[in-house]
Amino acid sequence: MQSHVCHFSVQVLPIISPFHPPTYTHTPLYHKTLGTGGAKKKQVLSAVEKVYSLLLQLEELERRSLALPEEDRPQLLAQRDQLCEHLMALLRVNADTSKPVEKSSEQWFSLMMSFRKGRRALTRILPLVSDVQAQAVVLALLRNLPTAIKRDSSDQVLPELVPIVCAVVGGMELAMVSSCMATLLEGAAPIRTAANEFGSAVLLSLVKRGHHEATTGDSLSHYQAHERWVGLTQQLSSTLLPHSEQLSLHKSSASLLQTLTSLPQLHHLKTEQ
Numbered sequence: 001m002q003s004h005v006c007h008f009s010v011q012v013l014p015i016i017s018p019f020h021p022p023t024y025t026h027t028p029l030y031h032k033t034l035g036t037g038g039a040k041k042k043q044v045l046s047a048v049e050k051v052y053s054l055l056l057q058l059e060e061l062e063r064r065s066l067a068l069p070e071e072d073r074p075q076l077l078a079q080r081d082q083l084c085e086h087l088m089a090l091l092r093v094n095a096d097t098s099k100p101v102e103k104s105s106e107q108w109f110s111l112m113m114s115f116r117k118g119r120r121a122l123t124r125i126l127p128l129v130s131d132v133q134a135q136a137v138v139l140a141l142l143r144n145l146p147t148a149i150k151r152d153s154s155d156q157v158l159p160e161l162v163p164i165v166c167a168v169v170g171g172m173e174l175a176m177v178s179s180c181m182a183t184l185l186e187g188a189a190p191i192r193t194a195a196n197e198f199g200s201a202v203l204l205s206l207v208k209r210g211h212h213e214a215t216t217g218d219s220l221s222h223y224q225a226h227e228r229w230v231g232l233t234q235q236l237s238s239t240l241l242p243h244s245e246q247l248s249l250h251k252s253s254a255s256l257l258q259t260l261t262s263l264p265q266l267h268h269l270k271t272e273q
Contacts, residue, residue, distance in 0.1 A: 044111045044118075047090050051121050054087050058128050084129045088136075091125075095136045097179065101143070110144040119148060119157040126164050134168045135176055141165070142183045142202070149196050158198035165198075166205040174213035174225050181206050181232045190239050191247075200252040207233060207259055233263060 058080060065076045088095060091112065092105040112118035122141065126134045141148065152158045169177070184193055184203060193199035214229045237260045240247060247253040 040111070044108070045115065047108075048112060048115060048118050048121065051087065051090050051125070052117075054083055054090065055121065055124050055128070058083050058087070059124075062128070081130075084133060087125060087129065088133055091137065091140070093133075093136050093140045095130075095133045097136050097139055097176070101140075106140075106143065109140050110147055113141065113144050113148045114151045116151075116155045116157055119152060119155070119161070123157075123160055123164055126161075126168055131168075131171050135172055138165055138168050139176070139180055139183065142180050145184065145193060145199060146189045149192070149199065152198075158196075162198055162201045165202055169202065169205040169209050172209055172213075174210060174222070174229055177206055177210040177213060178225065178229050178232055181210065181229075181236065185232065185235055185239070190236065191243055194240050194243075194247055194253050194256060195250060197250070197252055200247075200250060200256050203236070204252065204256040204259060207236070207256065207263070211263060233260065236260065237263075 061076055061080045061083065065073050065080070068076065092108045094101070094105070122137065126137060129137070148158065169180070172180070181203075184190060184199075184206075194203060210229050210233065214226050240257060240260065244257050247257060
């Protein structure tokens with residue numbers, strides 16, 4: 001690793017930044033075509049190393065910022081925001097989750113999550129980026145969760161992400177919680193997700209956060225958002241409850257089932273199963 005990463009200087013930011021300009025939609029890496037076979041793997045691993053380089057810079061900025069008086073922090077915070085944009089560009093994750101996800105970007109992120117170092121990087125990325133960026137990264141991870149779970153069977157990095165991802169979920173509004181839940185309900189993955197330690201913990205966190213948001217605050221005035229959430233929890237319950245005997249063998253899955261069946265709007269489903 002080059003020495004300038006370890007000795008971060010505010011004045012050399014344009015030099016150490018991996019891209020120029022900083023906006024992610026115009027970065028060369030974002031539009032770069034993936035190679036095949038070994039070339040593809042080399043591209044992704046190179047990006048993962050750049051992620052860790054950026055993380056070192058961000059963590060150094062955090063330390064320097066905390067040592068400064070409040071009035072002296074704006075310049076460092078602006079550069080911190082710029083580095084976070086570069087980081088999102090390396091992941092190819094758009095913080096604006098309302099926009100369609102490009103297939104090439106999804107493939108890139110999935111490939112990054114297929115490597116242990118890529119998954120482990122999330123333990124450091126999520127606490128450093130903004131709430132909006134962290135939520136977008138979590139959503140991207142959930143879209144690729146079946147692959148990540150498969151790759152993580154021997155490494156067991158995902159369990160380390162549980163408290164970090166759940167903290168991100170705890171700051172989500174109902175619409176984002178619903179998007180995450182809908183993502184996990186797609187295809188034939190929900191049962192496999194619920195049987196996984198990480199997957200069931202995230203599902204449980206989503207259910208609790210969604211229920212809180214749907215029953216308190218301004219969410220009560222948003223009828224469509226509320227109805228969508230109720231429909232998603234009912235879909236999750238109807239998918240998982242027939243497999244309750246199998247899922248109850250896992251502690252976190254059993255907690256998820258117990259929480260699902262305790263939700264007021266799902267009481268009628270318990271009598272139907």
